[in-house]
Amino acid sequence: MTILHFTVPPMLHYIVSGLHYFEAGHRHIGRHHIGVFDLLVVKSGCLYMGEENMRFEVQAGEMLILRPGNHHFGTMDCTERTTYYWLHFHTGGCWSVSDEYEPLKGGSPMGSELQNSQLFEVRPFTLSLPQYAALRQPQTVQSLLDQLIQLGPSAHLSATPLRQQLLFQEVIQHLTASLNSERSTPSRACAEQTASYLRTHYREDITAKRLGEHLNFHPVYIARCMGKEYGCSPMEYLLHYRIQQSKLLLMQTDYPVARIAEEVGFNHVPYFSSSFAKIEGMSPRKYRQQFS
Numbered sequence: 001m002t003i004l005h006f007t008v009p010p011m012l013h014y015i016v017s018g019l020h021y022f023e024a025g026h027r028h029i030g031r032h033h034i035g036v037f038d039l040l041v042v043k044s045g046c047l048y049m050g051e052e053n054m055r056f057e058v059q060a061g062e063m064l065i066l067r068p069g070n071h072h073f074g075t076m077d078c079t080e081r082t083t084y085y086w087l088h089f090h091t092g093g094c095w096s097v098s099d100e101y102e103p104l105k106g107g108s109p110m111g112s113e114l115q116n117s118q119l120f121e122v123r124p125f126t127l128s129l130p131q132y133a134a135l136r137q138p139q140t141v142q143s144l145l146d147q148l149i150q151l152g153p154s155a156h157l158s159a160t161p162l163r164q165q166l167l168f169q170e171v172i173q174h175l176t177a178s179l180n181s182e183r184s185t186p187s188r189a190c191a192e193q194t195a196s197y198l199r200t201h202y203r204e205d206i207t208a209k210r211l212g213e214h215l216n217f218h219p220v221y222i223a224r225c226m227g228k229e230y231g232c233s234p235m236e237y238l239l240h241y242r243i244q245q246s247k248l249l250l251m252q253t254d255y256p257v258a259r260i261a262e263e264v265g266f267n268h269v270p271y272f273s274s275s276f277a278k279i280e281g282m283s284p285r286k287y288r289q290q291f292s
Contacts, residue, residue: 002054002131003179004065007094007124012037014168017087017148022047024081027074036088038066039171041135043142045082050075058084061138063175065131067097085145089168093124097131129172130179141174190215191229194222198238202245203265206238242266243279250288257284 006012015036022028028049040047040058047058050073051066058064066072135141148167154160193215198206208219211234215222226234242264249260261272276284 015088021083030073039087041085043083190225
């Protein structure tokens with residue numbers, strides 16, 4: 001599968017969209033270097049499309065993204081009346097193409113949001129979209145596209161552009177969901193469940209045994225999945241998440257360090273302080289002083 005990877009922010013930007021149809025015997029015209037991405041969603045029939053040396057038969061409920069700079073063309077006439085949505089969008093950021101799904105870890109053992117960095121630093125991430133896929137919820141996507149088209153005549157009004165961009169981001173969410181459903185693995189599902197549980201219950205006393213009982217997986221299997229998908233053990237993930245939450249409390253409250261340690265799940269203040277210093281390179285008090 002060909003996958004498009006976008007570095008965001010900036011978010012993908014909606015330009016214009018519409019609904020078109022071909023009668024049987026008609027085909028899509030050829031185009032060169034249109035300069036924007038072209039999303040096609042087939043509502044009924046089948047659209048026969050080519051991009052450079054690739055060929056696609058986009059049937060009802062499926063989508064295709066044509067890339068800027070490439071030659072796009074119809075490969076054959078439609079055999080029945082075919083109705084499809086088209087949508088042009090743009091990115092001001094970097095993008096690339098591969099046949100591999102982006103890993104969860106995002107360049108950091110615990111994920112970019114848990115790495116040792118400024119708490120409110122803007123952290124770009126990778127948004128991956130399938131170039132061609134079956135939609136998980138085609139009717140919902142079509143409804144969103146209908147709303148975008150209906151907003152076209154009022155695009156000159158000040159409130160409309162924001163509404164268009166918000167609807168477009170909902171469309172993008174559905175496209176990523178279509179990719180995630182195809183690329184989901186038991187290992188990734190286990191790791192995601194584990195991370196969700198740890199984030200929800202980080203204030204509590206969590207052991208490998210308790211984790212296994214809650215998730216209905218053997219602790220060894222959980223550890224293996226976390227190592228594969230996130231590059232760390234469950235307890236390492238938990239430790240970094242607790243430290244991240246303590247940083248928020250150090251900035252936003254005047255709680256004593258001992259209370260903050262308790263709030264984020266540490267039973268012993270010295271262990272909290274040493275763990276904080278090891279990860280952040282300074283003591284909790286010194287970290288707080290930076291913002292005084």
